[in-house]
Amino acid sequence: MSEMPLLQVKxxxxxxxxxxGEVKAVNGISYNLDAGKVLGIVGESGSGKSVSAxxxxxxxxxxxxxxxxxxxxxxxxxxxxxxxxMQKFRGSRISIIFQDPMTCLNPTFSIGSQLREAxxxxxxxxxxxxxxxxxxxxxxxxxxxxxxxxxxxxxxLSGGMRQRVMIAMALACEPDILIADEPTTALxxxxxxxxxxxxxxxxxxxxxxxxxxxxxxxxxxxxxxxxIVMYGGKxxxxxxxxxxxxNPRHEYTKGLxxxxxxxxxxxxxxxxxxxxxxxxxxxxxxCAFAARCDHAMKICLEQPPEEVRVNDFHIAACWNNVKQxxxxxxxxxxx
Amino acid sequence: MSGxxxxxxxxxxxxxxxxxxxxxxxxLLKAVDDVSFTIDEGETLGLVGESGCGKTTVGRTLLYLYxxxxxxxxxxxxLVTEKNIGDFRKDMQIVFQDPYSSLNPRxxxxxxIGEPLDIHxxxxxxxxxxDRIAELLTLVGLNSEHxxxxxxxxxxxxxxxxxxxxxxxxxxxxxxCDEPVSALxxxxxxxxxxxxEDLQQKLGIAYLFIAHDLLVVQHMSRRIAVMYLGRxxxxxxxxxxxxxPVHPYTESLISAIPMPDPETARHKHRIILxxxxxxxxxxxxxxxxxxxxxxxxxxxEESRPELKEIAPDRFVxxxxx
Numbered sequence: 001m002s003e004m005p006l007l008q009v010k011x012x013x014x015x016x017x018x019x020x021g022e023v024k025a026v027n028g029i030s031y032n033l034d035a036g037k038v039l040g041i042v043g044e045s046g047s048g049k050s051v052s053a054x055x056x057x058x059x060x061x062x063x064x065x066x067x068x069x070x071x072x073x074x075x076x077x078x079x080x081x082x083x084x085x086m087q088k089f090r091g092s093r094i095s096i097i098f099q100d101p102m103t104c105l106n107p108t109f110s111i112g113s114q115l116r117e118a119x120x121x122x123x124x125x126x127x128x129x130x131x132x133x134x135x136x137x138x139x140x141x142x143x144x145x146x147x148x149x150x151x152x153x154x155x156x157l158s159g160g161m162r163q164r165v166m167i168a169m170a171l172a173c174e175p176d177i178l179i180a181d182e183p184t185t186a187l188x189x190x191x192x193x194x195x196x197x198x199x200x201x202x203x204x205x206x207x208x209x210x211x212x213x214x215x216x217x218x219x220x221x222x223x224x225x226x227x228i229v230m231y232g233g234k235x236x237x238x239x240x241x242x243x244x245x246x247n248p249r250h251e252y253t254k255g256l257x258x259x260x261x262x263x264x265x266x267x268x269x270x271x272x273x274x275x276x277x278x279x280x281x282x283x284x285x286x287c288a289f290a291a292r293c294d295h296a297m298k299i300c301l302e303q304p305p306e307e308v309r310v311n312d313f314h315i316a317a318c319w320n321n322v323k324q325x326x327x328x329x330x331x332x333x334x335x
Numbered sequence: 336m337s338g339x340x341x342x343x344x345x346x347x348x349x350x351x352x353x354x355x356x357x358x359x360x361x362x363l364l365k366a367v368d369d370v371s372f373t374i375d376e377g378e379t380l381g382l383v384g385e386s387g388c389g390k391t392t393v394g395r396t397l398l399y400l401y402x403x404x405x406x407x408x409x410x411x412x413x414l415v416t417e418k419n420i421g422d423f424r425k426d427m428q429i430v431f432q433d434p435y436s437s438l439n440p441r442x443x444x445x446x447x448i449g450e451p452l453d454i455h456x457x458x459x460x461x462x463x464x465x466d467r468i469a470e471l472l473t474l475v476g477l478n479s480e481h482x483x484x485x486x487x488x489x490x491x492x493x494x495x496x497x498x499x500x501x502x503x504x505x506x507x508x509x510x511x512c513d514e515p516v517s518a519l520x521x522x523x524x525x526x527x528x529x530x531x532e533d534l535q536q537k538l539g540i541a542y543l544f545i546a547h548d549l550l551v552v553q554h555m556s557r558r559i560a561v562m563y564l565g566r567x568x569x570x571x572x573x574x575x576x577x578x579x580p581v582h583p584y585t586e587s588l589i590s591a592i593p594m595p596d597p598e599t600a601r602h603k604h605r606i607i608l609x610x611x612x613x614x615x616x617x618x619x620x621x622x623x624x625x626x627x628x629x630x631x632x633x634x635x636e637e638s639r640p641e642l643k644e645i646a647p648d649r650f651v652x653x654x655x656x
Contacts, residue, residue, distance in 0.1 A: 044520035144610075158611045188385035189547065190608045193591035197607055215521060218550075218593030222600045241597040259525035260595050261554035263577055269532070270554070272525030276490045 004075055005032035012069035014055045023280045025051040027233040038210045040224030046277050048233035049213045053179045057090055092122040095170035099182035101162035105154040111165055112150030122173040137168040160191035179211045229253045232278040232288025239314035249316035252289045295320050340412055341373035342541050348406035350396045364615050366392040368565040377539040381556030389565040390545045394511040425455055428502035432514035434494035438486040445482040451504040471500040492523035509541045549592050553577045561585045564623040571649035581651045583628050630655045
């Protein structure tokens with residue numbers, strides 16, 4: 001690659017220091033995000049998918065700390081920024097929207113004043129310009145009767161409308177990256193479709209990059225150019241959507257894909273992943289998924305797998321993949 | 336409908352809740368408005384719809400957890416009433432959505448599962464009770480040593496198994512499953528779905544499977560009923576409903592499912608519904624769906640469409656179909 005990626009995350013480690021001990025939420029993840037692309041991060045609760053994004057923006061709770069790693073935005077390590085620099089950075093360069101728009105909007109202020117605040121902090125527009133921009137943003141995200149909505153309070157809006165307002169706030173200062181943390185999980189399926197459609201539409205219009213965090217493989221398949229599958233705070237595999245869905249190389253990804261119901265004529269039984277998620281307080285020595293993996297080998301219990309390049313569009317961290325690639329190479333030599 | 340006797344026969348079920356609006360005004364929230372369906376022995380009927388459509392209320396009302404405003408529920412041919420519901424509790428059980436709030440944190444697993452046994456006096460000795468609890472735990476994929484622990488010591492999936500064991504304790508013939516897997520992670524969700532299926536095969540239990548996830552519902556159910564604003568708009572065999580939906584609402588609902596398959600996603604055309612579900616307090620006149628329907632005509636404004644049979648075992652409530 002000749003051009004520098006917009007965002008580079010390098011060997012990021014984040015832990016929460018609790019009374020029970022150190023919870024290792026993110027354990028060395030790395031990825032690149034190019035301008036205008038949609039990156040999906042998929043994983044179950046506790047996989048570290050949200051924490052990895054919060055670490056980028058440094059919005060962790062008090063007990064959380066980024067222990068190691070670099071986050072380069074256009075080549076600059078933003079983990080070295082002061083809190084003041086960070087405040088300027090958040091919202092203007094990278095924005096975030098959350099799962100539950102009700103808890104993110106302040107119930108005591110009108111939609112308009114919250115939207116205007118976001119614009120006022122990051123730009124030097126005057127009062128009229130700010131008001132005009134607020135109105136323009138609401139129109140952009142498809143809020144009906146925008147003039148009226150500006151005067152309303154969050155509780156007067158439906159869940160879908162609130163999420164639209166959140167998106168308007170996040171995009172008001174034209175960020176380069178929008179992080180969407182489970183943006184449609186709290187919404188009904190027809191409203192989810194509206195919001196996903198809106199995000200795709202805005203992405204095309206404004207050209208920002210999106211980091212889409214979700215547990216829903218359907219949403220991921222629908223939206224993303226590239227996908228990262230996370231488990232136990234680590235990247236299991238990373239690749240284009242087609243590679244991840246049609247050529248999964250990590251046993252966890254394979255298990256996830258087998259365990260979702262599909263529409264089919266004949267009734268096929270689901271193949272679930274056995275056991276329960278890994279305990280982040282006591283991460284195993286080897287692969288975090290080994291205890292639940294049907295194909296775990298001796299090495300899986302002893303040594304964490306390293307990320308191996310499968311092809312130009314695909315990287316996987318699974319010893320079974322290494323074995324498979326070695327077998328394939330051997331077969332190639334013999335024939 | 337066939338002449339055979341259904342296990343569960345719900346006719347014209349209505350559940351109206353009085354709500355206050357303003358100082359003196361009392362309004363009726365029609366959560367469930369004239370809902371009828373049947374479930375056969377050992378069958379699963381899926382009930383889908385968006386939040387607020389009344390699907391949970393249907394499940395609770397037919398069990399008399401809420402007193403129905405109107406309508407009848409027949410179980411195995413007998414009319415269920417407020418007076419005799421106690422006799423039916425052994426046959427009809429429920430598993431709740433939230434495995435955290437539906438288990439008492441002060442009770443051990445043995446007490447949670449043993450409570451229905453105590454109430455219905457289903458044992459003659461302490462040993463028999465303990466044996467039955469151990470048997471139930473094994474049945475749902477837990478082990479008997481779990482009996483003396485408390486609910487908080489378990490993960491979400493395991494708690495849901497405890498909830499299922501509690502429902503199974505009285506040997507029910509019918510269970511209302513109210514969003515039993517929505518709170519669980521994908522990998523755990525598949526475990527619980529399989530548990531429900533295995534139990535049905537082993538014990539011949541019928542389910543009313545309530546969920547908003549259409550992929551899960553079509554996987555579980557033989558027939559599916561789709562609800563919108565308190566009414567069933569379409570009901571029929573699962574494959575037909577998903578494969579060739581007839582009601583415009585079902586059509587858009589199915590087109591809105593995010594498919595876990597990039598190839599399908601690329602070629603799919605989403606039918607996006609405009610706006611939100613209207614408030615059930617201000618129900619539109621005529622067809623409740625007409626405000627968001629792209630086929631709505633004058634007729635839809637004037638009269639409410641009733642369910643009509645368009646194919647064997649397939650009913651749709653729409654003027655234009």
